[in-house]
Amino acid sequence: MAASMQLLNVTPFRFHSTSIPQHHSRPVIARCSATSSTAKSYNITLLPGDGIGPEVISVAKNVLNLAGSIEGIEFKFNEMPMGGAALDLTGVPLPEETLTAAKQSDAVLLGAIGGYKWDKNEKHLKPETGLLHLRQGLKVFANLRPASVLPQLVDASTLKKEVAEGVDLMVVRELTGGIYFGKPRGFGTDENGQKIGFNTEVYAEYEIDRIARIAFETARKRSGKLCSVDKANVLEASMLWRERVTAISAEYPDVELSHMYVDNAAMQLVRNPKQFDTIVTNNIFGDILSDEASMITGSIGMLPSASLGASGPGLFEPIHGSAPDIAGQDKANPLATILSAAMLLKYGLGEVKAAERIELAVLDTLNEGFRTGDIHSAGNKLVGCEEMGEQVLKSVDTKTPAASLL
Template identity: 50%
Template sequence: MNKNKKKYKIAILPGDGIGPEVMKEACKILKVLKKKFNLKIKTKKYDIGGIAIDKYGCALPKKTLKGCKKSDAILLGSIGGPKWDYLPSKNRPEISSLLPLRKYFNFFINLRPSILIPELNNLSPLKKKIVKNGFNILCIRELIGGIYFGKPSKEIKKNNKHYAIDTTIYNTYEIKRIAKIAFEEAKNRNYKVTSIDKSNVLKTSKLWRKTVIKVSKKYPKIKLSHIYFDNAVMQIIKNPKKFDVILCPNLIGDVISDECGILTGSIGMLPSASFNENGFGLYEPAGGSAPDIQGKNLANPIAQILSLSMLLKYSLKMNKVSNLINSAIKKTLIKGFRTYDISYGKKFITTKQMGNEIIKSIIQD
């Protein structure tokens, strides 16, 4: 039973493509958990992305933003699809909803766990001898600074030449606060942080490295190492097991988190969390909306369910409930249940069946 009688609200944003399908499975699991632990959690659905454009003419309607503000956390599905490719890039669902949400709520922290259990090492594109015992990497990415948000960002024409300008900018405050998150997370893992930068070339990376070293002085038990971006890309492929917590600036983290993710074999297994210093966060699968399998009951709901797990852990501080979800998923996979994306031509179960099997493991635990 849950001794914490506090009431919580979760904004559910199913999104586009397979988003509503996998979100349905996550909501089924939340319903079971609410009963099992007597959790006082209310959910309410809101439109975002392409479906919101179709209904309201914008990807992030005021009603949705207002609903998010009144909630304790946001559980998001996938956004976008080729249906809206005709729009200018700034108006496409992914750009005109996700970036404003991140900026509005100051979601400067992005966590992307990439976990490969030994039973699924055949899914990884790496050689079996490299991933024999699996790996567990947590990529921590600074999310609202760097080149994606720096100004100026524009195109200009001068002297019969066409130029494009993007600006990379960081200050010590932005670096310190994300570095602290990495060291705090490392305390709950293997006391190792690898900071990735390009300080042999970039001024922002020089400041990044200098500031991370300064923050590390407050965490003497944690081993800090540094590696250049280009070398990191190679070393992660060569031996992912040597990495534990990875700390990255925005652009570098965008690349590294995707690399770590694909090494697990399927983006359908990858959750992500973006939150601010108050613990208010946005939790979503790392993959896309997969319109090619929309409505076919083939999508893997695990990333969405793991995103729910991260929401319960980081925003609602329900570690026990979060751990139960993670354990149930692992048990389900060890039993041999696979969705289409991780079946590799062998027998597979549907989206709905995977949700049901995970629920069985939760109930039996």
Template identity: 60%
Template sequence: MAKIYNIAVIKGDGIGSEIVDEALKVLDATSVKHGFELNYNFYLMGGAAIDVFGEPLPSETLNGALSSDAVLFGAIGGPKWDNLPRDKRPESGLLKLRKGLGAYANLRPAMIFDELVDASTLKPQVLQDVDFIVVRELTGGIYFGQPREKRDDSAFNTMVYSKFEIERIAKVAFDTAMLRKKQVCLVDKANVLETSQLWREVVNEVAQNYPEVKVDFMYVDNAAMQIVRNPRQFDVILTENLFGDILSDEASMVCGSIGLLPSASIGGKVGIYEPIHGSAPDIAGQGIANPIATILSAAMLLRYSLCEKEAANSIENAVKMALAEGYRTKDIADFGAKEICTTSEMGGIIAKFIGKQ
């Protein structure tokens, strides 16, 4: 009897609906090929939820996500909701969802597609064999620290980390490294931040259980430079919430386009899978958004939450096949395009390549 999985689908705002639709198209093709079933339940979050429920994360959405095997998410936000109070803005819904699901470990791979090596502003020889992953702590740090306050003439936020929070994300990073090149680089600011000093202490303790893994330490300002200067030196970058947010976006541009890179937020009861880019309201509805990051996020969903590794490989191979054949969306059209595709066309092409494997 075929396995049946329940997927919570949150399209969100802006281009979210367009890119998620293409990921679902590819997932459907993959499930047929590999003999399992996917049941989709659709929920609102972000601006779309504010318009209907008056809040960015309705209880219906959180409860639906908690009762699912995984969450596939598009993107949220837009100028329509920019003037709302911080706790009512679309982005607060995503933060609450991550916290509510206990998804404390954010995995953001950064890899170079051979066909798109010229899409990066870096020289091809710098990019050769680049393949690293940022493991970002996602539910602690300055984004969640209390107290926090904005006054008329001042504002403050608090960065807080416990040994427990650091230890559990460090284990994710080391376990990830054991499946790769067995290198972990902790990125911090230990010369000025007490939280970073605690990170170093705890990571050194965890490292004792992974004698095969080489551990390095790097200040975040240097890491930002090194990702551009010599990204090939990295395997697993481990870092806290704020630094990981910034560095993973930098890594996406090293790879050529923010529209290409997926992410997984795992560690709790249910994982969340989403592209690292935003809702891009300026291009919403035009059919020009690149769905590849969301499609690759769906592959991560299959790998990490459903343990359907062969199915995940099929999606990743299909993306490579589509790029190798010269199919491009507008954002990467200048780099080896034989045919420029709409969002929907690119999803259909990748789905078709699933069946050709």
């Protein structure tokens, strides 16, 4: 079991320093706890968002509550509007009240945002703009995206088994700089009178240095290998990126650093993904490569993420989208959100035992053959979002994490 427990492989490191109605399709499940009284209490802001977001957040909330109660932890949840749901309710994708609640909490758990309904909105009224503003507001600059092929799901990968089997990598993505935030940006007219759109890829030394250090620390806690991905043969911003990452490497002589151009990295991820352990890259490259890496695992519905800053609450979310086509149909895979809750415990709160309890429960549920539609194959048991959550809850209640799982 320990060998397969690679989805959240990095040991925890701490970064120093008007609610809307609850979305529940059934009552919150109460289980008997091994701990009669709680020793610790945390405030968690829940942002269900759009599409399947409310469904998967409801399941993850139940799992958090149960794992917490067993380990002597109490959670106080504050559910707030975000994304398209907030647009419909308040006219903006990130209400000030939501951002304030997020800043004042111990951690934030996000479901998903976006949908066809708001695709034609002006940019400042798109759900995705709210997400960018949330990241900025929380000052979470480091996005950790694990991508591991679990033995139970190796046949679900689109790659050949011999290529996918044993893949275990972490993408460390810079989250608050680069072309998504750089200025100048906008629309204009060129010398020929043609309308143009323009964005600026810009990084300051301090932005590169801080994400590089997080990546080196992450690699140090894994296998000691770090690949920095850039486009330094063409882009000045990437030239600075490579220069600074190389300079920071002097602080980590125990970590083996390599560099790779992004186009080659995209190819190598599907050619030989096992060559990678930890990847560090900028905002836009990280956005693309982490989604590519997720599909090696068999389904984007399996992968969590953590976004962390130098201080304050972290933001934890599955990397899948809002999937409006299946919203409300009990077809969503809640495991990525459940594992995001485990990352919240591990990286956001330092509650490693509770996190391991959830991780082990997910593996146990998969071992029992339960599958949602996105990971289903012949011989397994097809279940919906709620039933998958129920099965994880049963495992949380009965399985005890082993110390060797860290």
